[in-house]
Each structure stands twice: as structure tokens, then as C-alpha cells.
Amino acid sequence: MTLALALEQLLNGLQLGVMLFLMAAGLTLIFGVMGLINLAHGSLYMVGAFACAAVAAATGSFWLGLVASLACAAAAGAIVELLVIRRLYDRDHLDQVLATFALILMFSEGTRWLFGSFPLYLDIPPLLQGAVALPGGAQYPVYRLAIIAAGALVAFGLYLLIGKTRLGMRIRAGESDREMIGALGVDIRTLYTVVFALGAALAGLAGAMVGALQSVQVGMGEPVLILAFVVIVIGGIGSIKGALLGALLVGVVDTLGRLLLPKLVGVFLQPAQAGMIGGAAASMLIYMMMALILAMKPRGLFPAAHA
Amino acid sequence: MAEPVLELSDIVKSFGALRATDHVSLDLKPGEIHALIGPNGAGKSTLIHQICGTLRQDSGTIRLAGKDIGHLGVAERSRLGLGRTFQVSSLTPDFSALRNVMLAVQAQQGSSFRFFKPVMRDASLIDRSMAMLERVGLQDRARIPAAELSHGERRQLEIAIALALSSKAFLLDEPMAGMGPEGSKALTGFLHSLRQEAPILLVEHDMDAVFALADRISVLVYGRVIATGTVEEIRRDPAVRTAYLGDHA
Amino acid sequence: MLNRETLVNLILAALLLAVPLMANAFGQPFYVTLATRVAILALAATGLNLALGLGGLVSFGHAAFFGIGGYAAGILATHAFSGDPLLLGLSGTNQMPLIWLVAMLVAGLVGLLIGLISLRTSGVYFIMITLAFAQMVYYFAISWPAYGGEDGLSILVRNQFPGANTMKPVSFFLICYAVLIVALGLFVLIRGSRFGSALQAARQNEVRVATVGIAPYRIRLTAFAISAALTGLAGALFADLNRFVSPSMLSWHMSGELIVLIILGGTGRLFGPLAGAALFVIFEYVLGGLTERWQFFLGLILLGTVLFARGGLLGLLAGKARHG
Numbered sequence: 001m002t003l004a005l006a007l008e009q010l011l012n013g014l015q016l017g018v019m020l021f022l023m024a025a026g027l028t029l030i031f032g033v034m035g036l037i038n039l040a041h042g043s044l045y046m047v048g049a050f051a052c053a054a055v056a057a058a059t060g061s062f063w064l065g066l067v068a069s070l071a072c073a074a075a076a077g078a079i080v081e082l083l084v085i086r087r088l089y090d091r092d093h094l095d096q097v098l099a100t101f102a103l104i105l106m107f108s109e110g111t112r113w114l115f116g117s118f119p120l121y122l123d124i125p126p127l128l129q130g131a132v133a134l135p136g137g138a139q140y141p142v143y144r145l146a147i148i149a150a151g152a153l154v155a156f157g158l159y160l161l162i163g164k165t166r167l168g169m170r171i172r173a174g175e176s177d178r179e180m181i182g183a184l185g186v187d188i189r190t191l192y193t194v195v196f197a198l199g200a201a202l203a204g205l206a207g208a209m210v211g212a213l214q215s216v217q218v219g220m221g222e223p224v225l226i227l228a229f230v231v232i233v234i235g236g237i238g239s240i241k242g243a244l245l246g247a248l249l250v251g252v253v254d255t256l257g258r259l260l261l262p263k264l265v266g267v268f269l270q271p272a273q274a275g276m277i278g279g280a281a282a283s284m285l286i287y288m289m290m291a292l293i294l295a296m297k298p299r300g301l302f303p304a305a306h307a
Numbered sequence: 308m309a310e311p312v313l314e315l316s317d318i319v320k321s322f323g324a325l326r327a328t329d330h331v332s333l334d335l336k337p338g339e340i341h342a343l344i345g346p347n348g349a350g351k352s353t354l355i356h357q358i359c360g361t362l363r364q365d366s367g368t369i370r371l372a373g374k375d376i377g378h379l380g381v382a383e384r385s386r387l388g389l390g391r392t393f394q395v396s397s398l399t400p401d402f403s404a405l406r407n408v409m410l411a412v413q414a415q416q417g418s419s420f421r422f423f424k425p426v427m428r429d430a431s432l433i434d435r436s437m438a439m440l441e442r443v444g445l446q447d448r449a450r451i452p453a454a455e456l457s458h459g460e461r462r463q464l465e466i467a468i469a470l471a472l473s474s475k476a477f478l479l480d481e482p483m484a485g486m487g488p489e490g491s492k493a494l495t496g497f498l499h500s501l502r503q504e505a506p507i508l509l510v511e512h513d514m515d516a517v518f519a520l521a522d523r524i525s526v527l528v529y530g531r532v533i534a535t536g537t538v539e540e541i542r543r544d545p546a547v548r549t550a551y552l553g554d555h556a
Numbered sequence: 557m558l559n560r561e562t563l564v565n566l567i568l569a570a571l572l573l574a575v576p577l578m579a580n581a582f583g584q585p586f587y588v589t590l591a592t593r594v595a596i597l598a599l600a601a602t603g604l605n606l607a608l609g610l611g612g613l614v615s616f617g618h619a620a621f622f623g624i625g626g627y628a629a630g631i632l633a634t635h636a637f638s639g640d641p642l643l644l645g646l647s648g649t650n651q652m653p654l655i656w657l658v659a660m661l662v663a664g665l666v667g668l669l670i671g672l673i674s675l676r677t678s679g680v681y682f683i684m685i686t687l688a689f690a691q692m693v694y695y696f697a698i699s700w701p702a703y704g705g706e707d708g709l710s711i712l713v714r715n716q717f718p719g720a721n722t723m724k725p726v727s728f729f730l731i732c733y734a735v736l737i738v739a740l741g742l743f744v745l746i747r748g749s750r751f752g753s754a755l756q757a758a759r760q761n762e763v764r765v766a767t768v769g770i771a772p773y774r775i776r777l778t779a780f781a782i783s784a785a786l787t788g789l790a791g792a793l794f795a796d797l798n799r800f801v802s803p804s805m806l807s808w809h810m811s812g813e814l815i816v817l818i819i820l821g822g823t824g825r826l827f828g829p830l831a832g833a834a835l836f837v838i839f840e841y842v843l844g845g846l847t848e849r850w851q852f853f854l855g856l857i858l859l860g861t862v863l864f865a866r867g868g869l870l871g872l873l874a875g876k877a878r879h880g
Contacts, residue, residue: 037680039812087863093680094614098819099862101812105855113849226691226808229684237680280699287692291673294685298676359767385769397767399760402753410757411768413750419770420778425748432750472768 004136009259010252011134015144017251018151022206023228024235024243025158026199032238033174033195034089039100040080041203041228042221043107048073048204049211049220050111053120062125066208073204074197081196086189108218119215122208147209154202155244162240171195175238227254230290236300245301250286257285309337310373312506313358313389313476318367320353320530327353328364329530335476335506340498342509342517345527351510352394354527355480358508359391360384372475386414390474390505394481396461400454404445404464407453408436411471439467443497459490466497474505483513495519526550561874565827572830573733580726588725589797590841594833595732596793601817601829602739603786608815609824610747611779612759616683617670617690618814621784623697623806624666625659625791630709630801632658637712652717652731652796656789663788664781666693671780675773687808694806708802715796722796732793736830739786743826746782755779787814816858822870831869 027041051072056065080103088096124143131139162168170191207221214220231250235242262278269277293301311334320328327350335341345351356362358369360381369377376384385391398407409432413419416431426432440446443463448456453464462482469477482498483491495516501507511517517524518538525535528550534541541547572591579587600622607613632655635641635648642648649655674685703709713723720727746752758765758772765772795801804810813836821832839857843850861868867876 031680037683084859084863091862093683094608094815094819094823095862095866097614097616097683098815099859101816102855102858102862105851105858109849109852109855113852222808226687230688233681233684233688237684276699276701280696283695283699284692287688290685290688294673294677299681361763380771381763381766382769382771385767391767393763393767397761397764399757399764401760402757406753410753410765410770413753414769419750419754419775421750422752423745423749425745426750426753427748429750468768 002136002138004134004138005259007134007136008138008140009255011140011144011148013252013255014248015147015151015251016255017248018148019206019210019224020228020231020251021151021244021247022154022202023224024231024247025154025240026202027228028232028235028238028240028243029171030196030199031232032240033171034085034192036085036088037093037096037100038085038199039097039225040103040107041199042225043104044073044077044200044203045207045221045224046107046111046218047076047200048207049122049216050115050120050207051204052208052211053122053216054115056122057120062123062212065122066205069204069208070201073207074201076204077200078193078197080200081193085196086192089192104222111218115218117218119217120211122211122216124212143212150205150209154205158240167194227286230286232300234290234293234300236302239300239302242300242302249289253289254282254286258282261285311336311370312372313508314368314370315354315358316368316370318354318357318364318369320357320362320364327530328357331367331527331530331532333508333525333532333535335508337506338502339522340502340507340509340520342511342521342524343527344511344514344517344524349527350530351527353530355391355478355510358478359389385472388473388475388505389478390469390472390476391478392462392465392469392480392482394484394510396458396465398453398461398464398468401452403450403452404440404456404460404467405433405436405449407464408439408467408471409433411468412436412439415472436471439471440464442470443467458485459487462486462490462494466501470501470504476505477501477507478510479507480510481512482509483511483516491516561825561827561870564870564874568827568830568834569737572834576726576729585725588729590837592725592729592732592797594830594837595729595736596790596797597814597817597833597836598830599732599736599739599793600787600790601814601821601833602736602743603783603788603790604814605783605818605824605829606743606746606786607780607783608818609828610752610759611755611776611783613675613776613780613783614683614815615674615686615780615783616808616811616815617674617686617688618784618787619806619808619810620670620690620693621663621667621787622791622794622810622814623693623801623803624663625788625793626795626801626805627697627703627709627791628659628662628788629655629715629792629795630711631703633711633713633715634703634709650713650715652715652722652792655715655792656735659788659792660785663791664785667784667788668777668781670784671777675776675780687811690806690811691808694803694808697803697806704802706803708800708804711795711799711801714799728797732797735789735793739789740826740830742786747826751775751778818868820858820861820868822868822874825868825870825874828868828870831873835869 023041023045027038030036030038048069052065052069055068056062084099088099128143128146131141134140162171174191227250231246232243235246261282262275265278266274313335315331315333318328318331331354343351353362357364360379364377368375371387371389374387376387409426412432412435437446437449440449443466445460445463445467448460453461456464482494486494491513498507498520521538523535523537524541525532526541526547533550534544534547572594576588576591604615604618607615632648633650636650670689674682677685698706716722717731720731722728754765754770754775758775762772791805817832817836818828820835821828839854843853
């Protein structure tokens, strides 16, 4: 295996990790602040992708689509929070799971209603087309690098938002002591809506960016949602830092596992069999990793203080 | 002198820089009530958690009837005879008072891995449980769900459960809390007789009850036992007066 | 002593038996198949109900056990058909009782392994971890080509049961119905037993259970494995009903649906799964006949149930649940 291939796959892993972080950050924030498990987070990802694809198709501009994805996902998040989610904060996790599962059914079927069953396609904007040369000689798509950069930017933005702003201070207060922040006179209902919409916007952004790499279709959010669950379980639920490290870990391990495991098995077995066993093992690798981490640290790598 | 039933030696527990339990040694002798008192934040809860097994001490040993239990889990310590009640009642709310006690009796009899025989037709469970309810005076409330019992009744039920476990030592965490004067008085009488069954480590804020019941008192301040002695000795101890009673004279 | 819930239960059990028998008498095998579906889904959900209803263990991964049961049936039948040995020289089989045994053993064993790790956690962690493990099984089934991979595995001839013609819909229904009734009986026994007491107590107050000297972990682990085995059994029957197994049986939608069945019917109640499965299949059939978008309305109904009618169907019919 060449250095170029390794570097390329490492970057792919980073890019996957960044996407997962955008999803996981919202999930973990919503859980940390409101104590809510939201299965419909993947639907918001899908909403972002569809909004971006539809607006980009109508206007010819990916960038307008990107703005639309943020706006639509945030709006969908806010509406859902106002109508449904806020009735669930005092309920047990079972009710939250079921209600948000019901939301998935409605979002998926509703999207099919609006856009039909055929996938939409989203082109990479001209500005980000093409590739750059990596050390070692391989070419790497600029767009994927842009996703990594965007993810890094969001992570930094979240760090500033939560660490340095009034809103962030309230979020942190909400995480550590819900009654306290009510007592401080913060309008907690509005805060919750804002946090939920923020999480939704991050998911929508992820959906829109990935939409240009894959097809935009109903159900696209679900595999990502489950990976994001793995991420926050590994990272420690409620911890943004855990979400970031967990996401990068899962992204890189999954990508490299798919590359390396079949080769590793190939040392011992025939190529055809090695491909099969290695492939199956690679698809299970991150779950194994999760199991291993949980066996040692049942609350994840960076357990939040309360949860 | 009789062997202590429960013996804590040199227990230390720190949370970061805070030393919540600072070289605590305590013992509980057969037939006695040993009260543990101290101002809020003195580390009583932390110590109770370590005795029960919900927290693990950093160093030191805990012995029950001579056996080192300091590394065991909660369930194992209970099986070995450590019976406790909670500061805030901790029951199975949907179960009746009777079934709450039956759970303890079933645990005490051994296996919970029996899948077919209905517990409600199991005389060995029901009879003994009813007997425990009678001892605390709850026999008429046996069929009432624990969630619907009054505060005082729940405290009684907790004691019935601890009794059902045939405990070698009782650890009662503020049993008087929230009881009216009548209830406190009745409970004081009951605890007085309970010590015949097994010695009691009594954590309590109600000083009247403590002074009426305790054979010995230990005073915990900032995680450290500053004095242990009889009621009279503790009343007179200058360190206690300064640190605990806030008497600077 | 016949209280209202027992009465409702008896009526439900009688209805599930009577409707397909009548449909069969009037030459309507389609309804027999629908009723078989109800019975099997009810069985799967009864398995889950043991963990979720009695133990409070919100497993979002029971599709794994359902699918494993299904694949056990499919793989054994495939080998019986082809004559190729399966493992260590053992051959396949097309005998249902043996298939069920294998399905329950394998599902129970996988349940034990998943439970071993998942039960170290609780609450929302438990939900996500069971979901993730089920997803692992799902991806494994997709990426392992030997038994059909993504395309699934067909069972050419429905497996056999001694003394019955399983290809006749009504015979197969009666087999499934009988298995369901036995499982419900088992549920009643377990619920009333010492083990069931400890399990339900651990749901209500874990600390209390530990404080009387019962380790909740082992109780829950055992319950989780039994629960997995029952759901695996249902999976084997489901495979025989459709004569087809595919990774969709393992998908997380399936896990969600199993929970939905319990909630629609009434959590923790003996007949909750049956009531829920009947409702679900009727919704699917009636709504599905009215609109292609029936899942949207299913979501709406489910949302309404969770937000406003938490007792489920049995809550409406038989009042609030009672505890001994």
C-alpha cells in the first residue's frame, strides 16, 4: 500500500468523521441540555439535503441551496420542537424514542409525498470542483477537503459559541442545573427551542454537504443517525468534546478498517474468502470498538458530569 | 469485650482535592446503638455510601462479622447481613407493602432464579413477610401499593424490609426525618427494642432521639471523627462543643 | 374471579382464533395469513415485553433476535434442501420444532452477549447501544454473501411440523397461535414468579433490589436472554410465513415496530403485544388500502398515542394496569 492511498483514505476517514460530528454535536447538545433522545435527528439531515438539492436545482446555485438547507432544517427543528418535542422533556426515554420514531415515519413519508420516490442529485459547486495533488502523487477532491474545513470551522464556532457567548453560558447552565437557569430568569422554553433548532441546522448542513457526494433520498439520514449514536456513546453522551473525538475516531477507524481488514485477512486466506470475511469484519469494526470501549468505560470516554 | 459486628478501619475517600472521608475508624458492638452525628457536609452520606458499597473507599477496610466486605458490591453486602434504610424512602412503588417485604424475604431465602411458582401462592414468602409487617405495625396496610403509603408508613416499611433480611447489623439513615413528634416517639421505642436483634449504626439529626437511644456517639466533622464516646462524654467534649455545636466559649 | 382485563384478554384471544377460522371456512385464506402475521408479531413483541414491559429495559435492538431467528430457519432449511452439511458435519433440518430450538438457542445466546455489555449501562445509553449492536448484526448479514447478503434467502418449501400440513394457511396459523398461547402462558408464570418479582422490582427501583441482596444485573441479563430467545422463535415462524428471510427483518425499523406494538397495545401488560399487533396489522391493511402514504398516518397515530393515550388499547379497554 502506498503512502498516497493511506493519506487519501485517512482524509476520507476525516471527512466521514466531520459529517458525523455535525450530527453528533446536535444530538449530544440536545441530550445534554434537554435530556432528550431524538431519533428524528436523521430526518433533519434529510430535510437539509432535500432543501439544498431543491433550491440548487431551482436557482442553479449550490450556495443558495446551502443557505436553504440551514434555514429549512432549523425551521423544521423549531416547528417540531414547538409542536411535539417540548411535550416530551418530562417523559421517560421510551416515550421520547417512540414519539421521535413516529416523527421519522412522518418525515420520510412526507418527503416521499413532496418529492416522489426517486433520488435527487446535487452537483458540487464549480468553485470546489477539481482535485489537488497530495504528497505521494494522488489527487484528492477539493470538495471533500472543503467539507473537512467546514467541519473544523463549525467545531471552532461551537467552541466559541458555548465557551464565550451569553447563549453558550445559558446552555452550559442548562446542562448542569435546569432549575438554576429558570431561577436566573432565562426563558427556558425559548432556550430549548433555540438549542433544538441549532442542532437541527447542524444536521441539515451535514445533509446538504453530503448530498453532493451521494444521492439525496428518503432514508439517507438513518445510517448516519445510528453512526452518530455510536459516536456519542463512545464519546460520552452530553459532551461536545467527546462527540468531536468520537466522530473522528469512528470516521477514521471505519474507513481504514474497510481498506485494511480485507488485506489483513488476505495474509491468511485466499483473496475471495479474505474479501468476504474482511468485508464483513470491517462492517462490524466500529461496533466492536464501541463494545470494547464500553466494557472498559460504560459511560464513554468523556462522560458528562450529570447524564 | 465482644468482637465488633461492623468495623471500619482507617477509611479514606477523596474527591479530587476534597477529602470527604479522612481516616475514619468506627465500630459497632453487639447489642448497641452507635449514633453518627455531624453537621451538614461533614461527610456522613459519603461514609454511608462506602459502608453500603455504592462508593468504594480509596483505602482502609470495612469488616462485617469479621469478614472483609470493603471490595464487595451492594447486593453481596446485603446478603452478608448489612440491613439499611434510606434517608429518602427507597421502595418499589408499584408493589404492595407486602410484596416489598416479600422481595426481601425471597432474597434472604436464597435464589431469585425461580421462574414458575407464583409468589402470591408461596406461603413461605407470605407468612414471614406478614410477620415482619406485624412487627412494625403495618399488617393492615399490607395490600396497599407502597406509593400510596404515608411518609411514616414508608419508613416503617423500610424497617420491615431490613428486619426481613435477618441482618447482622442495621444502618439506619435518618429514620426520624419527616416524622411527626408522635411518630418519632413510637419509632424511638421501636429502635430501642430492635437493638436486641442486631446492633444499629444510627445516622440521625434528631438530637433528642440520639441522646435517648445511643449507647455511644461518634461525631464527624470535615470527614474526620473528632470524638467517640458515651452521651455524657460527647456532651462534655470541648472539641465537639467548638466544632459541632458552634460553642466558641 | 374474572376482572375486566382478564375478560378483555379472553375476548382478544378468542377473536384471534375465530376470525381466521371463519375466514378459512368462507374460503378467504388472505385473512388467515393476516391473522398469522398478527400472531407472530404478537409473539415477537411478547418476547420484547418481557424485557421492556416487566424489566423496563428499552431495547431498540430486538430486530437482531427476530432476524437471527429468521436466518436460523432459513439457513437450516436451505441446508436440509441442498443436503450440504452446515457446521461440523451437522446437516440442516426442515422440522419446525428443531428449527425453533436452534432459533431460540442462537437468539438467546446472542442476547446474552449483547446484554452482557449493554446492561452495564442504562437509560439512553442502553437504548443506543442495543440499537447499535442490532445494526452490527444487520450490516453483517448484508456483507456476508454466503446466505444471500442484501438479497435475502428464500425458503423454497415451508418447513414441516409433525402431523400437520404446514402449507395449508390455517394449519400454519394454528401452529403459530398455539406457540403464542404457550408463550403468553410462560409470560404469566414468569411475571408471577420470584424471578419476575425481582425483575419488576429492578425496573421500579434498582437500588432497593440491590439493597435486599439481589444483584439486578444478573436478573436483567437472564430476562434479556429469555426475551431474545422468544423473539428469535417468532423470527423463525415469520421466516416460514413469508418463506423468505432478508436483512430487513434485522433492520432498526423492525426494532422500532416491535416497541410500537407494545405501546399501541399497552406497556407491560400480558395482552398488550397481541392487541398492538392486531391494531398494527389492521392499520397497515386498512390504511395501506386507502393510501400509499399509510406510514405517514401510522406515525401520526403513534404520535397521538404516545402524547395523549399512554395506556394503549388495553388502557382504553381494560382500565389502568394493576400490580399485586
